[in-house]
Amino acid sequence: EAQVTQNPRYLITVTGKKLTVTCSQNMNHEYMSWYRQDPGLGLRQIYYSMNVEVTDKGDVPEGYKVSRKEKRNFPLILESPSPNQTSLYFCASSHNRGGGQPQHFGDGTRLSIL
Amino acid sequence: GENVEQHPSTLSVQEGDSAVIKCTYSDSASNYFPWYKQELGKGPQLIIDIRSNVGEKKDQRIAVTLNKTAKHFSLHITETQPEDSAVYFCAAPDANAGGTSYGKLTFGQGTILTVHP
Numbered sequence: 001e002a003q004v005t006q007n008p009r010y011l012i013t014v015t016g017k018k019l020t021v022t023c024s025q026n027m028n029h030e031y032m033s034w035y036r037q038d039p040g041l042g043l044r045q046i047y048y049s050m051n052v053e054v055t056d057k058g059d060v061p062e063g064y065k066v067s068r069k070e071k072r073n074f075p076l077i078l079e080s081p082s083p084n085q086t087s088l089y090f091c092a093s094s095h096n097r098g099g100g101q102p103q104h105f106g107d108g109t110r111l112s113i114l
Numbered sequence: 115g116e117n118v119e120q121h122p123s124t125l126s127v128q129e130g131d132s133a134v135i136k137c138t139y140s141d142s143a144s145n146y147f148p149w150y151k152q153e154l155g156k157g158p159q160l161i162i163d164i165r166s167n168v169g170e171k172k173d174q175r176i177a178v179t180l181n182k183t184a185k186h187f188s189l190h191i192t193e194t195q196p197e198d199s200a201v202y203f204c205a206a207p208d209a210n211a212g213g214t215s216y217g218k219l220t221f222g223q224g225t226i227l228t229v230h231p
Contacts, residue, residue, distance in 0.1 A: 033219070042120070042203060043158070043221040050217055056203075059115070059219060076165050090157050098147040101220070105157030 006106035021076045023091030030076035036087040116141040116208040120222025138186040143209035152201040
């Protein structure tokens with residue numbers, strides 16, 4: 001089954017404790033992206049990757065890091081989480097030219113930073 | 115960059131009525147306009163999309179119309195059913211000067227659609 005898998009689905013942690021949210025896709029997609037969803041603000045893009053070793057900033061990259069060492073994986077790293085990063089996070093993938101192609105989303109990761 | 119505005123933020127209709135959600139965008143070079151449906155506890159799922167070389171696209175009860183001159187596109191759902199209740203998002207890509215980037219995607223703020231039986 002074609003899917004985007006995020007882990008963990010839920011996480012409560014404390015300020016300053018480094019965390020990583022993993023994302024994996026099994027569709028051999030070139031493009032992957034991370035979004036955060038906050039009430040009234042819709043989905044905002046954090047980082048995206050057009051292919052292996054190619055990453056770029058979205059609209060809200062501050063406080064986040066990503067890496068794309070393999071085509072299937074695109075982890076999101078919060079090196080020193082803060083309460084304003086409490087949010088619902090989605091990973092997505094698509095064939096090349098991701099913004100111009102249908103995106104496949106994971107089921108989300110709800111992060112609470114205390 | 116691209117700016118996408120979506121209205122209304124909430125929409126309540128009776129089963130069988132039609133629902134219309136509208137989005138405006140700012141980047142005249144954008145040429146791909148998707149609509150996503152998000153059910154509770156799930157990630158967004160594409161329901162329909164349109165490219166700038168057509169003005170309308172239909173898929174059963176769902177249609178999308180595009181007005182490139184006015185820079186707006188709309189989602190139309192006819193004969194609504196309770197299972198249509200969800201959050202709907204429009205989106206548009208940031209096309210760079212050469213029109214080939216499309217890495218960045220900007221979403222609207224979302225519309226909570228409630229269909230009452």
